[in-house]
Each structure stands twice: as structure tokens, then as C-alpha cells.
Amino acid sequence: MGLIADAVQLFSPAPPADTVSRLARLIWTAIPPAVDAHRLLETLGDETAAATGLAPSICQRLVADARTAGLTDEDAALARSLVKPMTSRGLAAEQLLNVRAVLTWALFNGSPQYAEVLKRRAVDDLNAFASVEPEIRRDVVTAIAEWTAGLRRAEDHRDALLAISGVPRTQEFMSAYRASLEMALDRESPEVIAEILIALVSVGARRPEVNELLDVVAGDALSRRRKRDLTDIRGYLDENSETLQGLLIGAVDRSGPRNWVEWWDTLAGIQPASILCQPPVRSAQLRKGALLMWFYLVLLGLVAMAAYLCVVFVAPIVFVIATLIALGVALVEFATSSASVFRGATASIDHLKMAPPPEDPSGPNPAEPAYRSYYFGPVFRDYGYMVSGSSHKVLDRVIGSGGATHDGSPRLSGGSLAQRLYWGWQGLVRSSPGGPTAAKVITWVPMAAGMVGLGAGLVVACVAIAVVSMVFGLVLGSVVLVSVLLAMLLRIIEKITLRMRGISIECPSCHAGAVSPWYACPHCWSRGGSEFHRRLIPGSYGTFFRVCRCGNKLPTLLILGKWKLQGYCQRCHEPLPTKVLTAPTFHVPVVAGRSAGKTAYMMAAVARMEQQNAADPKFAFEFADESVIDGYKAAYESLARSSFDRVLITRPNMPKAFNIYLGRGSARRLLYLYDAAGELYEDEARVGTLGYLEHSGGVVIVIDPFSFRSVRRAAQSVSTDARASVADAEDVIGRFVEGLRRSVRGRAARKLQVRAAVVITKCDALARSTAVPHPFEDLGENPSRADRSSAARRWLTDQGNAGGLVTSIENTFGSCEYFAVSAINTFREAEPVSARTLIMVREDDVAAPVQWLMSGHGTP
Amino acid sequence: MTVIPNPIVNARRVAGVILLLTTLLTVAAAVILAALYANRAVPVAPLTTSGGGRRPGALR
Numbered sequence: 010m011g012l013i014a015d016a017v018q019l020f021s022p023a024p025p026a027d028t029v030s031r032l033a034r035l036i037w038t039a040i041p042p043a044v045d046a047h048r049l050l051e052t053l054g055d056e057t058a059a060a061t062g063l064a065p066s067i068c069q070r071l072v073a074d075a076r077t078a079g080l081t082d083e084d085a086a087l088a089r090s091l092v093k094p095m096t097s098r099g100l101a102a103e104q105l106l107n108v109r110a111v112l113t114w115a116l117f118n119g120s121p122q123y124a125e126v127l128k129r130r131a132v133d134d135l136n137a138f139a140s141v142e143p144e145i146r147r148d149v150v151t152a153i154a155e156w157t158a159g160l161r162r163a164e165d166h167r168d169a170l171l172a173i174s175g176v177p178r179t180q181e182f183m184s185a186y187r188a189s190l191e192m193a194l195d196r197e198s199p200e201v202i203a204e205i206l207i208a209l210v211s212v213g214a215r216r217p218e219v220n221e222l223l224d225v226v227a228g229d230a231l232s233r234r235r236k237r238d239l240t241d242i243r244g245y246l247d248e249n250s251e252t253l254q255g256l257l258i259g260a261v262d263r264s265g266p267r268n269w270v271e272w273w274d275t276l277a278g279i280q281p282a283s284i285l286c287q288p289p290v291r292s293a294q295l296r297k298g299a300l301l302m303w304f305y306l307v308l309l310g311l312v313a314m315a316a317y318l319c320v321v322f323v324a325p326i327v328f329v330i331a332t333l334i335a336l337g338v339a340l341v342e343f344a345t346s347s348a349s350v351f352r353g354a355t356a357s358i359d360h361l362k363m364a365p366p367p368e369d370p371s372g373p374n375p376a377e378p379a380y381r382s383y384y385f386g387p388v389f390r391d392y393g394y395m396v397s398g399s400s401h402k403v404l405d406r407v408i409g410s411g412g413a414t415h416d417g418s419p420r421l422s423g424g425s426l427a428q429r430l431y432w433g434w435q436g437l438v439r440s441s442p443g444g445p446t447a448a449k450v451i452t453w454v455p456m457a458a459g460m461v462g463l464g465a466g467l468v469v470a471c472v473a474i475a476v477v478s479m480v481f482g483l484v485l486g487s488v489v490l491v492s493v494l495l496a497m498l499l500r501i502i503e504k505i506t507l508r509m510r511g512i513s514i515e516c517p518s519c520h521a522g523a524v525s526p527w528y529a530c531p532h533c534w535s536r537g538g539s540e541f542h543r544r545l546i547p548g549s550y551g552t553f554f555r556v557c558r559c560g561n562k563l564p565t566l567l568i569l570g571k572w573k574l575q576g577y578c579q580r581c582h583e584p585l586p587t588k589v590l591t592a593p594t595f596h597v598p599v600v601a602g603r604s605a606g607k608t609a610y611m612m613a614a615v616a617r618m619e620q621q622n623a624a625d626p627k628f629a630f631e632f633a634d635e636s637v638i639d640g641y642k643a644a645y646e647s648l649a650r651s652s653f654d655r656v657l658i659t660r661p662n663m664p665k666a667f668n669i670y671l672g673r674g675s676a677r678r679l680l681y682l683y684d685a686a687g688e689l690y691e692d693e694a695r696v697g698t699l700g701y702l703e704h705s706g707g708v709v710i711v712i713d714p715f716s717f718r719s720v721r722r723a724a725q726s727v728s729t730d731a732r733a734s735v736a737d738a739e740d741v742i743g744r745f746v747e748g749l750r751r752s753v754r755g756r757a758a759r760k761l762q763v764r765a766a767v768v769i770t771k772c773d774a775l776a777r778s779t780a781v782p783h784p785f786e787d788l789g790e791n792p793s794r795a796d797r798s799s800a801a802r803r804w805l806t807d808q809g810n811a812g813g814l815v816t817s818i819e820n821t822f823g824s825c826e827y828f829a830v831s832a833i834n835t836f837r838e839a840e841p842v843s844a845r846t847l848i849m850v851r852e853d854d855v856a857a858p859v860q861w862l863m864s865g866h867g868t869p
Numbered sequence: 870m871t872v873i874p875n876p877i878v879n880a881r882r883v884a885g886v887i888l889l890l891t892t893l894l895t896v897a898a899a900v901i902l903a904a905l906y907a908n909r910a911v912p913v914a915p916l917t918t919s920g921g922g923r924r925p926g927a928l929r
Contacts, residue, residue, distance in 0.1 A: 344892075351885030358873055383880035391884065476899075481891045485884070560874035 050090045064091060068104040071111065072142050080148045085115035103140070110134070110141040110149050117152035135173065135182060147181075154185030158193045161201050166208035170219060183218055187226050194230030199241035202231070203249075206242070232297070308447070315451045324458035331459040335426060335466025339403045343474050346399040350391055360394060361387035365558045368540060378533070378540040379563070380556040384492040385549040388485055396478050403474065407467045430459050496547035503546075503566060510675075511593040514585055516578035517634065517666035517681060520700035526576035526585055532561040534575075541577060567591070586633035586668040586679055595863055596666070596681040596704040600745045601711035602736025603687030606770040606832060610711050610855065611684050612644040613832035615669065617856035633668035633679055641667075649836040664689075666701065671863065678863060687734070690741040696748035703752040707764040707862030708745075710818065712738050714769050714781070717809035724778035731774035739814045746821045764865050765822035766858035767815075769801055773831035776841040776850060781808060784829040785850045786843040794826075797853060801827035826861050828853040 050067070071087055088111035091100065100108070113134045135153065138146050157173065160166040173182055194202055209227065213220040231239065350356055358364065363381040381387060409425035424432070434456040441448030507513070514523045527541035538559070545555065547565045554562045554569070564570045567590055576589035601607045622630030632638055666681040681701065689695045715721045715733030749761065775783045784804035788796055805827070806812040819825050834841055835855045842849050854860075 347888060348885060351881050351888060356881065358877065363877070380874060380877060383877055383884070388880075388884055391881065395888075477892050477895050480895050481888050484887055484891050488887070554876065556874045556876045560872070562876050 050087075064100050065104060067091060068100055068108060072104075072107055072145070075107075075111070075142065075148070076144045080111055080114050080118075080145065082115070084111055085118075088112050088115070106138065107141050107145055110138045110145045113138070114145070114149045114152050117149070117156045150181050151185045151189075154182055155189045157186055158189030158205075160208075161197075161204060163204040163207040163211075166205055167211045170208060170212040171215070180218075183222070187222060190222060191226050191230050194227060195233065199238045200245050202234075202238075203242045203245040207246075312447045312451060316454070319451050320454045323455045327455045328458040328462040328465070331426075331430070331462025332466040332469070335407050335463040336470045337466075338426060339407055339467055339470030340473065342403045342406045343399045343470070343477075346402045347395050350395040350398065358387075361390050363387040368538075368558065377542060377544065377550055377555075378530070378558040379542060379550045380558075382492070382549055382551045382555070384489050384552075386489075388489065392482060392485055400471075400474065403467070403470065407463055407470075426463050427460060430456065430463065434459075492552050496549075496552045499547040499552065499566060503568075507567075507590060512590055513594060514576070514589050514679075515594060515596070515681070515701070515704055516581060516583060516585060517668055518583035519578060519581040520666075520704070521578065521580045522704075523576070523578050523580075523585055523589075525579060526589055527579050527582070528563070528571070528574045528576055530557040530559060530561050530563060531574065533557060533559050541582075543579065545571060545574075584634075584636075587635070588633065588670070592670060592672075592677040592679045594681060594704070595678045595706045596683065596701055597707050597709055597859060597862055598683040598685065598699070598701060598705055598745075599709045599711060600685075600690065600742065601687060601713065602690060602716060602734050602738060602741040604732055604734040605687060605711050605713040605716060605736065605738075606734075607687070607711050608644070608684055609648065609832040610709075610768065610770050610830065611667065611682055612641060613648055613830075613835045613855045614859050615641060615667065615682070616645050616648065617835050617854060618669070618671065618859070621856065627673065629671060629673045629677065631670040633670050637667055648832055664699075664701075680859070680863070682859075687736055687741070690744055691736065693744050693747060696744050697751065699748060699752075702749050705749065705752075705763055707766065707859075707865065708749070708822070709858050709862070710742060710745075710765055710767045712767060712769050712805070712809075712811075713771055714775055714804075714809065715771065717811065719810055720781050720808055723780040724775070727774045727778040727781075731771045739811065739817070742814060742818065746817070750821075759820070760823045761821060762823045764824045764826070764862050765818055766862050767801070767805070767818060767825060767827045768853075768858050769804065769827070769829040771831065772829045772850075772852050773834050773841055776831075777844050779844045782845060783841075783843045783850045785852060786846050786848060788850075792851075797829070798827040801829045801853075804829070824865065826858070828858045828861075830855045830858070 050063070067087065068091060071084055071091070074081075074084060088108045091108045092105070092112065134149065138149055141149075153173070157166070157169045160169055170186075173186075190205070193205060197205070206223075206227065209219055209223050213223055231242075361381075361383075363383065363386075365378050365380060366376045368378065406425055408427045410428070434452060437452060438445050438448040514526060515521065516523050525544065525546070527543050528545045529541060530538065533540060536559075540558070542555070542557070542563060544550075545563060545565055547553070550556075551565055553566065554564055557563055563574065572588050572591045574589075575587070576585035577583065578585055599607045599611050618628070618630050622628045632641075664683050664685040666683055669680050669682075671678050671680050681704070683699075683701050685699060689699065713731075713734040715724070715728040715731050716736060716738050721728045721733050749763070769784060772783060772785075775781055776786075782804070784801045785792070785797065788800055792800070802815060805815050830853045831841070832855060834852060840849045840851055
């Protein structure tokens with residue numbers, strides 16, 4: 010290497026040609042091989058190299074290298090330098106041919122691309138290189154043979170073989186190609202081997218030497234491959250039969266058969282199929298072929314036996330197992346899907362259409378604000394949903410074919426039983442060591458038995474499900490029927506019970522009979538709701554209870570607590586008394602003229618009854634309208650202070666009843682006290698508008714003693730203090746009686762079957778008068794009720810000159826009783842003393858008139 | 870999600886219990902009927918010989 014460098018230094022710049030020539034010869038004798046010779050030529054340049062005349066020596070050296078160590082890439086590079094026009098000057102024709110042969114070797118030894126160009130080049134070169142050095146020619150032919158054997162497309166391979174095998178001296182090439190082919194058949198993939206075989210077969214139809222290759226080399230090489238590779242080769246040939254067949258038809262000029270395998274098997278002179286199935290015509294190979302034949306025969310027998318066993322033994326077992334599995338899975342699916350329908354809180358109720366319509370704040374909603382009863386129809390929707398859904402799911406689970414279910418929900422992963430069986434069978438067939446065909450033959454019948462078993466199990470399950478569903482439907486129908494009948498029965502029983510006990514309810518505001526009161530849900534109304542339950546009775550919204558829109562449970566029967574709910578009049582929508590429909594009602598109008606002391610008397614009477622309740626719990630007193638309690642307490646405190654300042658003046662509009670419950674058990678009554686303004690009794694037409702008169706069970710006729718002119722004149726000083734009424738009592742009573750006669754049933758009778766308690770009020774003022782006697786001042790100790798009544802009646806006729814009034818009252822009412830009371834004295838412990846006689850007078854209990862009226866209706 | 874009132878939930882659960890009981894009773898009835906059918910009395914032909922001959926097993 011040092012010599013080369015020195016020489017390069019020496020020759021640059023260019024010295025005289027003679028000097029260079031001699032030096033180069035000198036160097037060449039000392040330097041070896043091609044690589045350095047190539048560098049030397051590169052360094053010298055074309056002209057200098059030509060001048061030195063080194064080319065023939067270098068070429069000799071190249072040939073010598075090829076003989077000793079074979080061709081290398083360095084030889085190829087040196088050959089490229091030598092074939093340049095300047096450099097090659099001086100080379101003999103034989104030497105130049107050797108150089109070109111080296112270049113050809115390099116060409117085929119490199120990349121095997123440009124197949125078309127190379128094919129032509131190979132043919133030319135094989136012809137041209139007949140006279141090159143044998144070692145070089147051998148390497149060149151080997152390179153071409155390796156290149157040919159490496160062609161992977163059948164068409165390229167075939168064309169190359171056809172071109173090369175047609176030239177003279179092919180034997181040398183065929184030997185090299187044989188070795189390369191053997192290596193390719195050992196190493197390449199089944200697809201490439203199939204392509205090579207196609208090429209060999211198509212060329213073999215014309216070239217007998219290629220047929221020999223097929224019979225010997227291919228047979229030997231393929232017999233060393235695995236059986237699976239051979240199968241894959243056959244499979245590849247089958248799959249690409251149309252394309253490959255076209256190749257072969259073009260090569261042999263024959264019309265092709267229906268498929269590649271037939272053509273392959275019947276091709277005259279060549280037995281390519283035997284290459285795959287019965288390779289080589291050699292004794293060892295024949296033995297191997299025979300063994301294979303026996304092997305396949307035994308295998309066939311085993312397959313047949315396995316198929317027979319499958320049909321006889323396995324198929325029935327598979328059938329039974331599949332039937333049981335299908336039956337079990339179907340029943341479990343039915344149970345789970347049915348349970349999901351009736352699961353309760355998690356199952357939707359939208360399809361039941363039982364929810365109330367949304368609340369309409371703009372106006373009254375005619376619909377009930379409650380959920381429909383589940384057993385009055387919606388249960389059948391659930392039933393239909395259950396039957397439909399469960400049957401679909403059972404079918405999907407056993408024999409479904411994928412996709413979405415009937416209700417749009419995704420199917421469960423894993424597919425149906427039929428799909429699983431089929432996929433499992435396919436997997437078994439694919440992975441079978443004996444091949445898919447044999448596995449199919451063996452397992453087809455059990456698989457079919459499994460499918461039939463699934464169908465049989467499904468049929469049995471469907472029958473069972475149908476029976477259970479029918480029985481369940483019948484039971485549900487019975488439950489619904491019982492619910493409907495029970496609701497009707499309970500309604501009738503409640504109505505009869507109320508009628509037998511004489512219980513009704515009348516609106517204290519509009520005085521109409523509340524036949525079917527409306528009720529309010531306490532939960533909704535406490536949150537600002539305003540909807541009414543209009544028919545809170547056993548029915549389609551519930552037999553015993555109904556569910557309000559808010560989810561609150563409301564009883565439909567009084568016995569279950571409906572009476573605890575706040576009732577409302579269905580006509581005027583005003584609140585009804587509390588504990589509605591728990592006691593018979595008793596209506597008592599308090600009648601008097603303006604300023605006669607009606608309100609004071611009524612408040613005093615109520616206060617007195619409350620006092621009696623406090624003293625004796627058995628008496629039982631209870632407010633039935635909490636809204637009046639405040640007004641009552643104010644009046645009570647005022648009367649207790651002997652004042653009337655907080656006793657409100659009654660307004661001349663339609664009076665609202667003052668409701669209280671009195672009594673216990675069967676004697677319990679809901680008392681309606683009507684305190685109508687005195688102005689209403691001053692006009693006969695207005696009296697006729699008092700709707701409560703028709704309900705009257707008794708009448709309290711309050712008479713202000715100072716309304717009589719004679720009394721007022723005699724006790725003038727006291728009457729002023731007593732705020733004497735100026736209304737004529739006889740006129741007031743007369744108009745009231747007329748109104749009452751028009752309202753009460755049996756008005757044609759001479760006397761009304763209504764009690765009248767005639768109450769002389771303001772007796773405390775009479776006791777203070779020295780001019781007018783107190784009604785009871787002449788009575789002795791402990792007078793009887795009759796004596797008191799007679800004394801009061803006598804006082805009216807004697808002092809009030811109201812004989813006509815008394816007669817009129819007694820002729821109108823079936824029973825009359827007279828009382829003398831003082832609202833103020835009710836709250837005083839000391840008995841009043843008559844100013845005239847200075848004797849203590851004991852007035853009537855202010856509650857006595859009301860209690861007397863009610864005693865006629867069973868209340869003590 | 871709509872809140873379903875408890876009384877309706879309970880009513881549906883009652884329907885579910887009815888379904889369960891119906892299923893159990895139906896299965897029980899089917900089993901009983903199958904058992905009765907399996908143990909039904911099968912009429913057996915009397916062991917007599919034609920022509921007034923001796924009955925099998927009769928004492929000579």
C-alpha cells in the first residue's frame with residue numbers, strides 16, 4: 010500500500026511517459042491484487058494508464074485472481090476500469106472477453122431486478138462466453154443460475170428458463186440451476202415454491218431436461234418439506250388456479266380444464282401431483298408413498314369409525330345436553346326478564362300510563378292528581394310487556410342471530426346458544442389436527458343434533474313459559490276483578506253506613522250539601538299546591554288508598570283515616586269543617602233583629618260549652634274550624650271583661666256557620682251555629698236567600714227585652730246602657746218564620762217539626778232596672794226548667810206585650826222553650842241581684858238553649 | 870330518572886311475588902300430574918286360560 014501511495018505522489022503531476030511506464034512496470038511487479046491495481050488505474054487516469062500499457066498485465070492479474078480465489082467485488086471494480094476505451098487499449102480480444110465476463114458476473118451477482126433486461130443479457134452472455142477462462146465462465150453461469158432460481162414470479166421464472174434453456178451448452182447452466190433450485194425449494198415459502206413449480210411445469214412441457222429436474226430435484230427437495238407446507242402449496246395452487254392455469258395454457262397451447270388440480274393431475278408426461286403426493290420414482294420414495302397410502306387409508310378408516318361413533322353415541326348425548334341447556338337457559342332468561350319487569354323501583358312505569366297529567370297552574374285540572382291504581386289496568390300492561398319482552402329475549406338467547414334486540418337494547422355478548430354452538434364447531438373443525446374436511450365429516454352430525462336439541466329445548470321451554478304466563482294472566486285477572494268488586498262494595502258499604510248513622514256534611518259557607526267532598530293532600534298543600542282530589546273514594550285510583558302526585562298515600566275510606574284530611578266543598582271550594590263526615594250535623598240559626606245581642610249570646614254560649622268541657626271531659630267540646638278560633642278568643646276576652654268592644658259586629662252578608670263538635674260516641678254532633686246579621690231579617694227577600702234554613706234542626710230566637718217599647722220606656726236609663734235594639738222583634742220573627750216555612754220540608758203542616766228556644770237576653774241590664782222586673786225575680790229557690798220557661802214566657806206577654814209574638818212562635822214550632830240569659834253574667838261567679846227586690850236571681854245557663862235544642866236530636 | 874312512589878313499587882313487587890308463586894305452583898302441579906300419570910293403575914288382563922283349563926299356579 011505504501012508503494013502505491015509513493016507511486017501516486019511520483020506520478021503527480023504527470024512525468025514523462027517513458028518514466029511513468031517504467032516505474033509502473035516496476036511497481037506492478039511488486040504489487041499484488043486487483044484492488045490495488047484498480048486504485049492504481051484510478052490514480053493514473055485514463056491517458057496515463059493507456060500510456061503505461063499496464064492493461065494487459067492487469068488483466069492477466071485479474072484472471073489469475075479469479076482462478077485462485079474466485080471472482081470478488083474488487084475484481085468487478087477492476088473490470089469496470091479496464092473496459093474504459095482508453096484503459097482497454099492494448100488488451101487482447103480474449104482478455105477483453107474475460108473482463109466482460111467478470112462484469113456479467115457482477116451484474117447477475119448483484120440485485121436481481123430488471124428481470125427483462127437481464128434475461129436477454131443472460132442468453133447473449135451464455136452464448137458469448139464460450140471461450141472465456143473456465144473458472145470465470147463457471148462463476149458467471151452460477152450467478153445466472155442463482156438469479157434464475159431466485160425469480161419468484163412464475164411468469165418471470167418460466168420466461169427466463171425458456172430463454173436460457175434454448176441456447177447451446179445448456180448443460181452447464183442446468184447443473185448450476187439445479188443446485189440453486191434445490192436450495193430455493195428447501196428455503197422458500199410455499200407460495201414461492203408453488204410459483205416455481207408452475208414455471209417448471211410450463212417449461213417442462215417443451216424441455217425434457219426441465220422435466221427431469223421436476224422429477225428428481227423437486228421431488229427430493231419437496232419430500233424434505235413439512236406436510237403442512239405441501240398442503241399449503243396445493244392450497245395456493247387451488248386458490249390461484251385461474252391465473253396460473255392461464256400461464257400454463259399459454260405455455261403448452263392447450264385448452265384448459267375446469268380447474269387447476271385436474272389439469273395438474275392429467276398433464277401428459279409430467280406428474281406434478283406425484284411430486285406433492287408420491288414423490289420420486291425411487292425405491293425409498295416408493296416405500297414412503299406406500300406408507301403414506303396406508304396411513305391415509307387407516308386415517309380414513311379412523312375418520313369413518315369416529316363419524317359412526319359420533320352418530321351413534323355422541324349425537325344423542327349432544328342432543329340431550331343441548332335440549333337441557335336450551336331449556337335451562339330459556340327458563341332462566343324468562344325468570345330474569347320477568348323479574349326485571351316487576352323489579353319495582355328500578356323498572357320504568359312510563360309504559361303503564363298511570364302517572365297523573367302534569368299540574369296546570371293556569372286553572373283547575375279536571376284530572377285527578379293521583380296515580381292510577383296498579384291493579385286497575387296498568388298491571389296488564391306490565392303483563393304484556395313481560396310476555397313480549399321475555400319471549401323475545403328467550404328467542405334471542407337460544408337461537409338469535411345477532412344485532413339489536415326488539416326493544417333496541419344491545420344483545421348480551423357471546424351470541425346466542427345456536428351461534429356459540431356453530432362457532433365452537435367451526436373452531437373445532439379449523440383446529441382439528443386431521444384437517445377440516447375430516448373434522449367436518451366426523452362432527453357434522455353431532456353439531457346438527459346439538460342444533461336440533463336447542464330447538465327442542467326451546468320448544469319445551471316455550472310451552473312451559475306459555476303455561477306459566479297463562480296461569481299468571483288468569484291470576485292477575487282475578488286480582489283485578491276482585492279489586493274492582495271490592496272497590497264497589499266498599500263504596501256502597503260506606504254510603505250505607507253514613508246514611509244509617511245520619512251523617513252528612515253541609516258547607517258552612519255556601520250551605521249546600523257536600524255530597525262528595527273534595528280533599529286536599531296535606532303534603533302537596535303544605536308546599537303550595539292547590540289541587541283537589543275530587544273523588545277520593547275506592548275506585549280506579551286505588552281501593553283502600555291512592556297515591557297522590559307527590560307520592561303521598563291518601564286513604565279512600567273514612568274508616569282508614571280519610572276524615573283526617575281537610576275537606577272542601579265541591580261547589581264553592583271553601584274548607585269544610587275538620588273531621589268531615591264523622592258525626593251527624595245539627596244546624597241552629599240564631600235569629601234576632603239588629604243589636605239584639607246574637608253574637609254576644611252565641612259567643613257566650615260557645616264559651617260556656619267550652620267551660621263545661623273543661624270541667625267535665627265527658628261533655629266533649631271541639632272546634633271544627635280552626636279559622637274562627639282567633640275571633641272567638643277575642644270575643645271571649647271581651648265578654649269576660651264585661652265589654653262588647655271586641656265582639657265583632659256581624660256583617661250583613663251570607664253568614665258562615667260557626668262549627669263545633671259536641672258530645673261523644675253516637676251522641677256526637679257537628680253543630681252549625683248561624684249568626685246572620687239582623688239586617689238580613691229586615692227584608693223578606695233577603696231572608697229567602699239564607700240557604701241554611703232548610704237544614705235547620707232547631708232555632709234560637711234571641712229577643713232583646715229592650716226592643717219592646719214599653720220596657721225601653723220604663724227602663725230608659727238602663728236601656729241606653731244596654732244598647733237596646735230598635736228592630737221590632739215580632740216583624741223579625743215573622744219574616745224568619747215565613748222564610749223557614751218555605752225552606753223546611755213539611756211546610757204545609759201547621760207546625761214545623763223544629764224546636765225553638767226563645768231566649769231573652771241582656772237580663773243583666775233588667776236586673777239593674779228598678780222599673781222593669783227580671784223574669785226570674787219572683788221564682789223561689791231551685792226553680793224547675795218548666796217554671797223558668799213559664800216565667801220567661803209570662804214576662805214576654807206581660808212586660809213586653811208580646812202575646813202575639815209568643816202565640817205566633819208557639820203556633821209555628823213544634824216545641825218551644827223560653828230562657829232568660831245574660832252573656833256577661835256567664836263570666837261572673839256571683840249571681841246577679843235584682844235592683845227592685847234585692848233578691849239574688851239565678852238566670853238560665855247561656856248554653857242551655859242550644860243544649861235543649863240538641864237534646865231533641867239525641868245529644869244530652 | 871323518574872322517582873316511582875313506594876306504593877306503586879310495592880304493588881309491582883306484589884305482582885312479582887304472584888308471578889313467583891304462580892310459577893312455583895304451576896311447576897308443582899305439573900310434577901304432581903306427571904307423578905300421578907306415571908303411577909296410574911294399568912288394567913291387567915285376568916290370568917285365565919281359554920277353555921276352562923287350569924289356572925297357572927293353581928293347586929292340582
